[in-house]
Amino acid sequence: MRVIRKLIPAVSIARLCCCVCVGALSMAVTPARAEAGDSSAALPPPCGELVGPGAGANGPHSGFELRDGEPVDFVSGGRATPGRLLVFHDGPMFRAYWQPEGSPEKYALANAGPHSVRLISTPPQGIPARDGKPGVRTQPVLVLSCPTL
Numbered sequence: 001m002r003v004i005r006k007l008i009p010a011v012s013i014a015r016l017c018c019c020v021c022v023g024a025l026s027m028a029v030t031p032a033r034a035e036a037g038d039s040s041a042a043l044p045p046p047c048g049e050l051v052g053p054g055a056g057a058n059g060p061h062s063g064f065e066l067r068d069g070e071p072v073d074f075v076s077g078g079r080a081t082p083g084r085l086l087v088f089h090d091g092p093m094f095r096a097y098w099q100p101e102g103s104p105e106k107y108a109l110a111n112a113g114p115h116s117v118r119l120i121s122t123p124p125q126g127i128p129a130r131d132g133k134p135g136v137r138t139q140p141v142l143v144l145s146c147p148t149l
Helices: 002-007 013-028
Strands: 048-051 064-067 071-076 079-090 093-100 107-111 116-121 134-138 141-143
Touching: 064 079, 071 093
Parallel strands: 116 141
Antiparallel strands: 048 071, 048 141, 064 134, 071 079, 079 093, 093 107, 107 116
16 A cells, blocks of 8 residues: 555645646657656656547547546557546645546546656545546646556
8 A cells, every 4th residue: 555655645636637637738749859867767658648538549638628528548559449538636636537438447647757647546536526627638648567458
């Protein structure tokens, strides 16, 4: 349990937006090569992407709204898996999860560095945010650790 808490700290809405939204803004372009001393040099290459629904595995990928129930596809290995976002909160702190369609499994969107997240299987924490918050629009999000679906 301690490991999970270290991987998925409670984050404020600003940090969540930074982790998912700001990082996702530059994903439409190929990541730049790492410069000397750049800590992102140790990050693995992306194995997938969270994208807006309906684009398919090879189509142009669109972004999505960061809110509870938002349809979001996970694209990996030339295959698109439909799912939806689940957003939970503890007061002003929000946590985002992705759930594949027809599966009870939920994956936390854990910050993995600049412009990327890791999908980590874990039970949701907090209270469901059913009021459309935080509601921030993002570009497609790179995923650095991909579950087997």
